[in-house]
Structures are given as C-alpha cells and as structure tokens.
Amino acid sequence: MIITTLMIPICLYIIYLLFIITSSSPSSYSIYHSLFTSTSLITNSNSTISHHLYTLTRRPHVAGTQANADAASYVFSTFTSYSLPSRITSYHVSLTYPISRSLTLTHPQSDPPTSITFDLNQKIYSGDPYANEVLPTFHAYAKSGTAVGKVVYVNYGRVEDYDTLKQMGVNVSGTVVLVRYGEIFRGDIVRNAHLAGAVGVVVYTDKKDYGGCGSKNKGYPDDRWMPSSGVQVGTLYSGAGDPTTPGWASISSSNADCERLSDDEVEQSGDVPLIPSLPISWADGDFILRSIGGQVANADWQGCPDSSVYRVGPGPGFLNLTYTGSQVINAIQNVIAVIEGAIEPDRFVILGNHRDAWTFGAVDPNSGTAALLEVARRFGKLKRKGWRPRRTIILCNWDAEEYGLIGSTEWVEENREMLASRAVAYLNVDCGVSGPGFHASATPQLDELLKQATQQVRDPDNISQTIYESWITSSESPLIGRLGGGGSDYAPFVQHIGIPSVDILFGGGYPVYHSMYDDFVWMKKFGDPMFHRHVAAASIWGLVALQLADKEFLPFNYLSYANELQES
Incomplete structure (x- = not known):
C-alpha cells in the first residue's frame, strides 16, 4: 500500500489516540508491576x-x-x-573444534636467520583450577590447511585498508596477512583477506584496542585489561543457524539424521572461510610486527605510543601457519520455561x-x-x-x-x-x-x-x-x-x-x-x-x-x- 504525505499525519493521530486509550486501560498489571520491583x-x-x-x-x-x-x-x-x-529441546548441529595448530615466524634476513614457533597459549593465573579445560585457541569453522608466505600488516582488515595498501603499492597476493581485531566481524576479516589474494590470516589483539595503553596497565588479573597473552577466539561463520541445514531445523530421529548440505555445498554458500586462519595474542602479534619492514603504516594504523613503529611489509618476516579442525554433529540443548x-x-x-x-x-x-x-x-x-x-x-x-x-x-x-x-x-x-x-x-x-x-x-x-x-x-x-x-x-x-x-x-x-x-x-x-x-x-x-x-x-x-x- 502506498502511503501519501497527506495520509501520514492522519495515521499518526489515530495511532496516538489509540495509544492514549489503551495505555490508560486498568488491569491487574499495575499491582504486579509494583510488586515486581518491590x-x-x-x-x-x-x-x-x-x-x-x-x-x-x-x-x-x-x-x-x-x-x-x-x-x-x-x-x-x-x-x-x-x-x-520447563523442558530441554535438543538439536543435532554441525560444530567445529581444534585438533592442532601451529605458527612459525622466520626472519631470513637476520644474521644468522632466526625462526620462532609460538606456543599459542594463554597464561594461566593462580587460583583457576579449571583453566586446563579451556580449548586451544581457534576460529570456529576455520579452514583446515597450511599457509606460507611473507607477512603483511593490514590494520583491521577492512576493504578500505586493502585499498590503502594498494595505493601504497603493496601487493598482498600470496602473503599471510596480520590483522588486528576490531571494527569488523572476524569472518569478514578472513573473507576480505581471501578476496585480496592472501593465503592465510593471523588475527591478533592489539594492546591499543584491548590492553589499555600505558606502562601502568599490567593486564588481568591486576586490572581489567586483556593481558599480553590473551587471545580473542570466536566464529568465522557469517550465517545464522546450523550451516548444514539452512532454512530448516536440525532435528534428528532415533533412526536417521536430518537432510544436510555437504561440505562442498556449505563452502559454496559463502558463509564459511576458504583460507586458514588463527587468532593470537598481543605479545605474539607484537613480535611478528617487529619482523615487518617496508613502508611505515599510516598514523591511524599505529598502536600505543610506547609501541614499536608499525610497518606494512611485505616481509621480510615469513609466516608458516597450519590449522587442523574437526567438524562433527553434536547435540545442543535449549532450555525453555513457560508461564x-x-x-x-x-x-x-x-x-x-x-x-x-x-x-x-x-x-x-x-x-x-x-x-x-x-x-x-x-x-x-x-x-x-x-x-x-x-x-x-x-x-x-x-x-x-x-x-x-x-x-x-x-x-x-x-x-x-x-x-x-x-x-x-x-x-x-x-x-x-x-x-x-x-x-x-x-x-x-x-x-x-x-x-x-x-x-x-x-x-x-x-x-x-x-x-x-x-x-x-x-x-x-x-x-x-x-x-x-x-x-x-x-x-x-x-x-x-x-x-x-x-x-x-x-x-x-x-x-x-x-x-x-x-x-x-x-x-x-x-x-x-x-x-x-x-x-x-x-x-x-x-x-x-x-x-x-x-x-x-x-x-x-x-x-x-x-x-x-x-x-x-
């Protein structure tokens, strides 16, 4: 229906009158409203x-x-x-978990050439008896595989960040990009990298965004900031619901599973990444940043004032990233209560x-x-x-x-x-x-x-x-x-x-x-x-x-x- 300019004020007035009338209707609501906050x-x-x-x-x-x-x-x-x-309603859905991951940085131009393999672990503080049950850091639905290439720093990994690199004459094709969390969804970070020609993505938590700049900020548990070993994990899936059952519920009977998309069909949907990625800490990200040469990054790409100068590369630092995950059908439980x-x-x-x-x-x-x-x-x-x-x-x-x-x-x-x-x-x-x-x-x-x-x-x-x-x-x-x-x-x-x-x-x-x-x-x-x-x-x-x-x-x-x- 087309609403004309003349009709809008009349409609608004009618709606307003209805609102005034209905708002004043007496009910038991007022009694229990007061009691709820008593x-x-x-x-x-x-x-x-x-x-x-x-x-x-x-x-x-x-x-x-x-x-x-x-x-x-x-x-x-x-x-x-x-x-x-109350009741528990279960569904059987496609979930992913990490099996193995590794990240090695090689600096071929140092004398002698140096190489470091990161442990990729978050530091456990005393008094946390269940910290050993935390899963290894990973991205849900990340692509399993290996990516090897010179490292390029790409700020937040937005489309405009890749445009800036292009204007600087920096080619990211065939490289492993280093990106800091923030501004956009992590799934878009990996998707943008793939579209730009990168073969792998390393996403780190920059101190400027999560660690609180300044030497007095020591990180949790001493204060509220992310400690230097902290890693932000999360999903890369950009859809909603079980990726293998888009548009229908993942209900399984005792005799058979429900209809599902194949792995290839899920990849073709465009909602899951097509190149490997890993999340890492500020400490590891800072170490990699120090291995990058080339042009100095723009001022708004830089970190805390006391950080080293961020450069864009490519290289000479060289990253070797490997991730292997498992994708399984697991039960999940929604808990529903009804009044x-x-x-x-x-x-x-x-x-x-x-x-x-x-x-x-x-x-x-x-x-x-x-x-x-x-x-x-x-x-x-x-x-x-x-x-x-x-x-x-x-x-x-x-x-x-x-x-x-x-x-x-x-x-x-x-x-x-x-x-x-x-x-x-x-x-x-x-x-x-x-x-x-x-x-x-x-x-x-x-x-x-x-x-x-x-x-x-x-x-x-x-x-x-x-x-x-x-x-x-x-x-x-x-x-x-x-x-x-x-x-x-x-x-x-x-x-x-x-x-x-x-x-x-x-x-x-x-x-x-x-x-x-x-x-x-x-x-x-x-x-x-x-x-x-x-x-x-x-x-x-x-x-x-x-x-x-x-x-x-x-x-x-x-x-x-x-x-x-x-x-x-």
Whole structure:
C-alpha cells in the first residue's frame, strides 16, 4: 500500500489516540508491576545472581561439550525450582573444534636467520583450577590447511585498508596477512583477506584496542585489561543457524539424521572461510610486527605510543601457519520455561539469552543468564501470590549462539509458522553486564516501553536518579539503537519472522572479550563487584515483559516507527 504525505499525519493521530486509550486501560498489571520491583521481592537478588553466575562460569562450557550440557541442567533445575514448567529441546548441529595448530615466524634476513614457533597459549593465573579445560585457541569453522608466505600488516582488515595498501603499492597476493581485531566481524576479516589474494590470516589483539595503553596497565588479573597473552577466539561463520541445514531445523530421529548440505555445498554458500586462519595474542602479534619492514603504516594504523613503529611489509618476516579442525554433529540443548497466559495463552512474550561460552563466559553470556534466572525467580514468586499473565511468557536459554546463533535459529526454524502468527515480542539479553552505563536497541514500536521501564528502576551507579535520567544525559543520539546485523539471538526473530524485539545491556565492549579471562573473578573485581547492575538489568527486562504480557491492549507505540519512515 502506498502511503501519501497527506495520509501520514492522519495515521499518526489515530495511532496516538489509540495509544492514549489503551495505555490508560486498568488491569491487574499495575499491582504486579509494583510488586515486581518491590524491595520484598528483590531482597537477596545480588547474592542469588552472584551464586548463579559463579555456578554457571565454574568451568569452560563450549557448545556441544558435557560441561555445557551440565550448565543446561542447572538452568533447567533452577527454572523448575521456581515452579515454572520447563523442558530441554535438543538439536543435532554441525560444530567445529581444534585438533592442532601451529605458527612459525622466520626472519631470513637476520644474521644468522632466526625462526620462532609460538606456543599459542594463554597464561594461566593462580587460583583457576579449571583453566586446563579451556580449548586451544581457534576460529570456529576455520579452514583446515597450511599457509606460507611473507607477512603483511593490514590494520583491521577492512576493504578500505586493502585499498590503502594498494595505493601504497603493496601487493598482498600470496602473503599471510596480520590483522588486528576490531571494527569488523572476524569472518569478514578472513573473507576480505581471501578476496585480496592472501593465503592465510593471523588475527591478533592489539594492546591499543584491548590492553589499555600505558606502562601502568599490567593486564588481568591486576586490572581489567586483556593481558599480553590473551587471545580473542570466536566464529568465522557469517550465517545464522546450523550451516548444514539452512532454512530448516536440525532435528534428528532415533533412526536417521536430518537432510544436510555437504561440505562442498556449505563452502559454496559463502558463509564459511576458504583460507586458514588463527587468532593470537598481543605479545605474539607484537613480535611478528617487529619482523615487518617496508613502508611505515599510516598514523591511524599505529598502536600505543610506547609501541614499536608499525610497518606494512611485505616481509621480510615469513609466516608458516597450519590449522587442523574437526567438524562433527553434536547435540545442543535449549532450555525453555513457560508461564501460560490466563486470557490469551496463544500469544507469546519471549525472553531469551544464550548459555554457551567460548571459555568461562562471565560477561558473555552468563551475566545475561544470571539475570534471566533472576527474572524467573521473581515471576515464580508472583505466581505464588496468585498472578498469571494475560499472555503466555516463554523464557528461553539458547545454546550454540557463539557458533552462529544456532540454538535460537533452529528453534525459530522449527516453529516458524506458530511464532510468526503468535509471538508478540522477543526480548534479548546477551552480554548483560560488563560495566556501567545502560544501552538498548529495539524495533521502533518498543521504544516507549523501554523508556517507561527505565524510569521505574534506580541507576545502580547513581541511586539519586533513575536509569532513564542517567541514560538520556550520557547517551549519544539516537538514544535507542536499531537491531541490524546478526550480533545476537534477536536476529532470527527480527530478520526471519519479523517479530518486534529488544536487546539491552549494561556496559558494552570490554577488553577480555572471548578470552579465558572473561571469568567470575573479572566480573567480581571489575564488571559488577556488588552485582547491582545485574539486578537492574533483570528489573528492566522483567518490567518490559510484564507490560507486554499483562496489558489488555498491546502497548506498542508506532509514532517513532512512522516518524522514521517519514524521515527515510
């Protein structure tokens, strides 16, 4: 339908009148809304959340491992202890794990020629009994193989970075490129390198981006920064869901596996890399940088002021990279709890967070999991006081998000028709807490709900004002971001079935991301020592859910949607 310029103001006025009318409709919502954030209901929340986070992050729990299945059992038992009917839904999906990897640097022009083979290990600090269970550092879905060539430094590995090298007369064809993490998705880093003609990629964590420049920054556990041996791991897969079952769920019967794409078909999809790669630490990356000659890199390509001068090459340093991985079909577990609606049970308000982590996952994702369990606890207490939501609330703890949003996408693919017709909204929390400062992204009709919820919760870092008051004074415009890309489990809901969605967090980027140092001790010392931010995240999350579940009329406000359409 074509909307004319004349029609837009009329439509906006009608929508506004409907919003005013429905917002004032009386219901039991106001009673339980107040109770949800009452002191009596959230007493001991800090210690409860702390206990959940400690239990969930005690051991590394990568998707498809027994440790992650044990974590699923913990979430399930916690849901059921709050009297929430729960189940575990399993899928059999394609996951990858490292078998072997090596990286050798040769400096042929030194006298005599020197060669070093990196150990590629992250340093274990004392008091971490399960650090030996951390998988060797790797990229999920990385191409197995060997790459040998002169090394070229390519900054962040963006298309414009390769254009800069071309303008400098530097040819990367046949080389192994050294790239620092940041700015773009690591899968795009490897894809861009392949398109430029490189034969292999080494991705390191630069001190300037993650280590905190300055001699006083010693790195975790002494401070919040990534230590020099820290390595950021992660997936290279740019799709969503099991790569071998695009568009359909990975459901296996007891007698046969489901239909799957072959390895060649997966490669042809363009969603997995075609050249080998490895993630490495700042210390190893710095050593390689010192072996590179040629032209001096541009000022914005340089590292910390106290670092050596970065040059682009090629060589004379020569890298030999080898990676071998295994690709297997493993079981993953989504944990689902349901609070059935009393009046509209076939309308769903869905809250979701993933559980799997590359290592211990204190921030990513189990700060969100701990908050989800806190929301479940409060809902359980409301139920015991006689509350039942008008619409059904579904609490979802996803698996295998880190590999490519697999658990949530498989669930959406399995239930696509039902969700498309019955789901009201999806509310996501991933890295729930990594520091101070509230941030939110949403589809526009949920903007006002977010603002209303944050007006009801005190700022955990400044109790003299609400989160909303802190938010509007500290945030850059726009206040609420939009849910583009595939950064977390909201993606299949927004992009596959068009469900209104929200994603919230406290903090944002943090230096030990996807490393073995994202653990309970880091959270306790630097991320949220008193767990007040976790409590606030749970409060906002639950309040938005309560409005969507209990209001007689769905409290969507399409004014911001219409305004953005008019401006676009």
